[in-house]
Amino acid sequence: MTTAKNTRLSSSHARPHNTARPLATRQSTLGSGLATTDSGYVGKPTCDKCRTDEFVYLESYIPPTYRRDGAVATLGEVAYTCTHCEEFSAHSVPVTWTPPGWYLG
Structure with missing residues (x-):
C-alpha cells in the first residue's frame, strides 16, 4: 500500500470535522502532516457526508501495537479523504480492521 501526502491539507487550512462524533481532543502525527484525531471514536473509514466507504482514499494507516x-496497547489509526x-x-480503527490487501511482512 502506498501512502500519499495530502498537499491540500495543512494545519492552517484544516477543515472542521462536521460530524456528531466528539471533537478532537488530541493531536497525532498521521501521515506526513499534523492531523487531528477523534480520541473517542473507533470505526471503519467511512465518509460521514456521503455515508459510504466507496470513495475513501487512505492517506495513512498505523497498525495497532x-x-x-x-x-492491545494502542489501537490502529487511519487518516483518509473522501474523493467524492x-x-x-x-x-482510531477497530483492532480487527486493516486496509484491503494490507499485511505485516
Missing part, C-alpha cells in the same frame, strides 16, 4: 501478553466530497478524517 500489542503488549507482550498479547493485549473532499472531506478529510482521521481516527
